[in-house]
Amino acid sequence: MRLSISANLFNGNLEHIFTLFTEYGITHVDLTHTDVKADARSLENLVDLSNRYNISFNSASGLREYGGNTNHIHEYDTEMARTYIRASKRLNCKTLVVTAPTIRSKDIDQKKIINDLRILANMALPYNINIALKVLPWSPYIGSYESAQDIIAAVNSPNFGLALDTFLFICDAENLDVLETLPVDKIFIVQCSDLAVTLIDSLEELIDADRSKRLLPGDGYFHDDIKHICNTLTSKGYHSPFSVYANGNSYHDMSHEALLQRICQISLA
Numbered sequence: 129m130r131l132s133i134s135a136n137l138f139n140g141n142l143e144h145i146f147t148l149f150t151e152y153g154i155t156h157v158d159l160t161h162t163d164v165k166a167d168a169r170s171l172e173n174l175v176d177l178s179n180r181y182n183i184s185f186n187s188a189s190g191l192r193e194y195g196g197n198t199n200h201i202h203e204y205d206t207e208m209a210r211t212y213i214r215a216s217k218r219l220n221c222k223t224l225v226v227t228a229p230t231i232r233s234k235d236i237d238q239k240k241i242i243n244d245l246r247i248l249a250n251m252a253l254p255y256n257i258n259i260a261l262k263v264l265p266w267s268p269y270i271g272s273y274e275s276a277q278d279i280i281a282a283v284n285s286p287n288f289g290l291a292l293d294t295f296l297f298i299c300d301a302e303n304l305d306v307l308e309t310l311p312v313d314k315i316f317i318v319q320c321s322d323l324a325v326t327l328i329d330s331l332e333e334l335i336d337a338d339r340s341k342r343l344l345p346g347d348g349y350f351h352d353d354i355k356h357i358c359n360t361l362t363s364k365g366y367h368s369p370f371s372v373y374a375n376g377n378s379y380h381d382m383s384h385e386a387l388l389q390r391i392c393q394i395s396l397a
Contacts, residue, residue, distance in 0.1 A: 133157060
């Protein structure tokens, strides 16, 4: 299994970081919204580093709370989408991750969201970029993989699919049985995170865990569950890198070398 690592784990001099990536055998990196939204000079610097160090950008996150809005917010969303798509193309990044609105509004409905996501997929199609819909359980519009499958079917575009997140399974926000119903050819990225909490009692705790308590696989209590998910998807034909994503505060206290050593020890098979 190939791994991709999230850029949010590393801060500092990019030249030094990419040098370390090469030394530790890292070949795929997932970008954050700040990377894709960067100014032209910073974007070209990433392109140069990618070429010189032979590092591929596996995915980019950034289109959050997207779809269903009206008037000036809709115009802003559309323009932001164009910016992210063009940046992804320049970075040779094949997958752009998008999340639906999480706050209920009388001005937003499912039909508007579907229409906006279809337009987004159509905008990305000429650039050969996939749009991966990420499920958030606290979204009143797309809060489960079942509802996401309905959205994907309604959008009906070859480049529109799913960002699967192991975090939702280990938090019991999703049942593992759903893996059998998901079409693997529509899974464009699999995000892998562990957790050191065994019980989440409320939606507020789930949101907090998602935003600040994600751990590297093996650093929490659910490594075996994560491996089971990855092996199931591999057996069904998933062949893209598995994205290692963490945001726990402890990782920012580690040296880049120590963090990369830890990442290289991760096994998902």
